[in-house]
Amino acid sequence: MNGALDVATAALLVIGGLFCVVGGIGLHRFPDFYQRTHAASVTDTAGAGLMLLGLMFQGGVSMVTLKLILVLAFLLFTSPAIAHALVKAAHGHGLALELEVSDDDANPPAGTSESGGGGE
Amino acid sequence: MLLLLAAAWLSWSGPYTLDGWMIPLFGLASCLFVWRLYLALDREAGGDREFFHPAAWLRLPRFLVVLVFRVAMANFHVVRLIFAPKSALHPRLRRVPASQETAFGQVLYANFITLTPGTITLDLRNDELLVYALDEESEADVVDGSMDRDVLRLEGRSS
Numbered sequence: 001m002n003g004a005l006d007v008a009t010a011a012l013l014v015i016g017g018l019f020c021v022v023g024g025i026g027l028h029r030f031p032d033f034y035q036r037t038h039a040a041s042v043t044d045t046a047g048a049g050l051m052l053l054g055l056m057f058q059g060g061v062s063m064v065t066l067k068l069i070l071v072l073a074f075l076l077f078t079s080p081a082i083a084h085a086l087v088k089a090a091h092g093h094g095l096a097l098e099l100e101v102s103d104d105d106a107n108p109p110a111g112t113s114e115s116g117g118g119g120e
Numbered sequence: 121m122l123l124l125l126a127a128a129w130l131s132w133s134g135p136y137t138l139d140g141w142m143i144p145l146f147g148l149a150s151c152l153f154v155w156r157l158y159l160a161l162d163r164e165a166g167g168d169r170e171f172f173h174p175a176a177w178l179r180l181p182r183f184l185v186v187l188v189f190r191v192a193m194a195n196f197h198v199v200r201l202i203f204a205p206k207s208a209l210h211p212r213l214r215r216v217p218a219s220q221e222t223a224f225g226q227v228l229y230a231n232f233i234t235l236t237p238g239t240i241t242l243d244l245r246n247d248e249l250l251v252y253a254l255d256e257e258s259e260a261d262v263v264d265g266s267m268d269r270d271v272l273r274l275e276g277r278s279s
Contacts, residue, residue, distance in 0.1 A: 010123040019195065026202035034240070035209060038198060038254050041237040049224035065129055080241075087240050087252065097252070101212035 005057050012054030020047035030100060037083055044079040048072075056064055121158060125151040173278055183274040190261060190270075191236055197258055210255040215248050216262055217249040220275055229271040233262055 019042060026039025054074045060066035091097070129147045201208055218226045230241040230249055238258025243250040253259030261267050 006227055022199050022202055026198070027216045029206075031206060031209070034252060035254060037204060037240060038238055041235070041240075042198050043204075044196055045191050045235060045237060046199075049191075053133070053189055063131060070128075070131075076235060077231070080231040084230070084234050087242055097213060098211055099213050099269060101214070103213065103215045105225055 009054040009057045012050050012057070015049030016047050016052075016054060019043065019050060023047060033095060034087060034097060037087055039081055041079065044075070044083075048075055122151060122155050125154055152175060176274060179274050179276065183270060185233075186270050187232065190232075190267065194236040194238050194258060198254065201238070201254060201258075208255065212253050212256070212259065213242070214251050214253070214259060214263060216251055216265070217268070218244065218249050219268055220249055220271055222275065224274045225271055228274075232267060232271060236261075236267075 023039050023041075023043030023046075026042060027036050028035045030039050049072065052068050052075075056065045056068045059068060126147075129151055218229050220226045220229055226244060226247070226249075230244050230246050233239050233241045233249065233251055236258075238252045238255075239251055239262055241249050251259065251262055253262070
């Protein structure tokens with residue numbers, strides 16, 4: 001029983017870690033700021049979520065698990081708030097959006113532009 | 121609310137710290153302080169409480185299951201995009217209606233969209249969300265309104 005739980009924890013930690021790494025890779029591969037925020041949200045949800053779930057298996061039904069659930073709940077509220085604040089701030093200060101489709105009058109699509117501006 | 125805060129403090133500090141007198145006193149003080157902040161914020165917000173009726177709490181588990189499912193699917197899609205060539209990205213900006221009646225419901229919907237990888241809410245005004253998405257597939261659930269209905273169902277407005 002304990003062995004199975006340990007295996008589940010290990011598997012979830014590794015998979016969560018993989019999602020974090022993939023999110024990091026995406027952070028580098030995506031061409032502009034706005035798209036990079038999307039990659040970061042993979043780390044936030046899948047990475048952190050799976051790792052916390054794995055740790056909950058170790059905690060069992062206890063105070064520790066309750067705290068982990070609370071950590072997850074706070075994360076689910078704060079990470080979209082932060083992502084929204086980042087993107088809105090960038091947008092408000094006029095960082096150009098490269099769009100192919102747009103319903104917003106203020107931001108017409110810039111044609112089918114392929115160059116993403118290398119960044120670093 | 122005060123009881124909730126006290127329970128939260130107890131769960132963080134652990135019941136074993138209740139032995140002396142000083143730490144419980146600090147705990148009580150911090151609970152009262154946060155409660156005071158909460159009352160001030162609530163007054164500021166005009167008390168938008170309609171959302172928290174008991175029936176909504178009963179519908180919460182189902183909403184959480186839907187949320188986890190949608191976030192998981194979106195994660196796989198974005199991971200696929202990360203390893204795809206850059207031409208697979210078709211960034212787009214769309215206006216979508218947020219038909220929730222309470223302000224809380226609309227904010228919840230906006231947060232739901234932002235939490236889902238591949239889509240981010242840029243702005244919320246006049247009951248409309250400005251949603252930025254990576255490509256057509258990641259915005260599909262937002263554009264066809266199914267995520268909107270998920271939140272509506274939690275709010276209890278539609279079946």
